[in-house]
Amino acid sequence: MNVPQGENGPVLLLEVEEVFAGYGKIEVLHGTSIRVREGEIVCIIGPNGSGKSTLLKTIVGLLKPTRGSVRLSGKEVGRLDPQEKVRLGMAYIPQGRNVFPSLTVLENLQMGGVSLGDAGAVRRAVEEVLEEYPVLKGRVRAQAGNLSGGEKQILALARAVMTRPRLILLDEPSIGLAPRIIEEIYNRLQEINRRGVSLAIVEQNARKALAVAHRGYVLDLGVTRLEDTGAHLLDNEEVRMLYLGEKGNGPEQEPQDPGSRR
Amino acid sequence: MDIFLQSVVNGILAGCIYALFAMGLTLIYGVLNFVNFAHGELIMWGAYFLYLFISEPFSLPLSVAVAPAILCTVCLGMVMDFAIFRPLRKADRLTLLIAAMGLSFLLRNAAQFFWGAEVRTYGLEISRGFQFLGVSLTAQQILIIGVTVACVILVYLLFFRTSLGKSMRAVSDNLDLARVVGINARRSIRAAWIVSAALAGTGGILLALDTNLNPEMGVINLVKAFAATLIGGVGNLWGALLGGLIIGLAENLSVLVISPGYKDAVAFAIMVGILLTRPYLVTGKRTD
Ligand SMILES: Nc1ncnc2c1ncn2[C@@H]1O[C@H](COP(=O)(O)OP(=O)(O)OP(=O)(O)O)[C@@H](O)[C@H]1O
């Protein structure tokens, strides 16, 4: 949990300030603000439809903010295309369909490296990433569409680190996965973070993410409602009741078995 | 037996040409997620561009005229995208469908304006077929097979061995994901139009060599290419290749049992059959 310190406290990597965005006439984000510091894991939680995915899509550039600013290391990047943000060190793993199903595992990784430019650099990056993710090694020729859910998530992660990003945005990385796989994914994420990479994780199932996060935000109806450290949010009565599915009879309650929740 | 074999051979020949059309159509279908109903006009204009370059004032030999003819077809495809489809990139499917049909109508009328509605040929002497195992094959027909095989090899090398080709397949799988991993989607889409138009032009020229030219040739072949695309599945190049061969064979084998006058109805029947059972192919990609 050591976040690098600049002269005036931790160095800001991503600043989303009062951002308004949505789909055509439908506005989903009504002035949302979040910050991610260098080396930090930030978790964003909130109920269904509160705009968590929309926020990540706006940060990565799939959606353009109508107002407000998105800055990366102090540079305004709100109007840039996703392709340009990749070059600035941003990576994004969407919710759900996050691999190219008709491409092989190897081709998926190669596509993750297109912004590296020459074929030699891509080949070296693929070799390195396969060393780090040996589960993929035996499956390089498999079609990504035929992988299991857990393998797809690992592949998506491996593809995201191909460019050695400074910031990875993850949209519900644990959705639909078995507890053992979730554990593995989160171990991977912490390992990536220890190398200095910042993570912004959106989670519906917030307990795991808040437990590893340095800080967290609660998003509701397109606005930031709460901001605190991960541990404080986990202790917050309101958060526990509203977002962690607890009944709110005191902080002493044991965490419930996730399977027994609605 | 001979007539059966001859029908199989004719089916493969027709199938080769349909496959070239269908691969181009399915490529745009996959990358842009709409059926380019003006694809038939690329086929037709490809054939007429060759006609243009072998006639006055160019009077190029046929083998030389092929290059500028295909180049012009590619330009036409890119202009189509630039002028019509790119401004409509975010439009819904119905708008795109109507735009494509309008464009098709316009291009057909333009061809008719320049060359008239009558049937034309490249004026080649009718060559006597080679006899082989009781089957007759003309030089043009051997050329059709050779060119198709060459195109399929080139398509394979492009899409499975180059970064640009893999990017096009990635865009076809998931455009937004392609953009966020850093793929230049505009470049991939432009490349898809180039390949699609080049295949259409090549197929159109081969078809005109084997039969003739007329402004309606695009429309009827679009139906066949579309049926082949449906057989193969959206955006599936090898499926389109196989689908083209299946349509060609089905049509030519049907001649053994029904009147040749109904030949064109076979592809139509296959298309309707598939649409009835799998309507989502036209209304939208299934979201699984
Ligand atoms: N492509 C779209 N077009 C129009 N509206 C959309 C689109 N995607 C999402 N929305 C709407 O935007 C709102 C926020 O959606 P978003 O996906 O950002 O929520 P979320 O917090 O990620 O929810 P979930 O927890 O279900 O993933 C919802 O009301 C949703 O209906």
Ligand SMILES: [Mg+2]
């Ligand atoms: Mg979401």
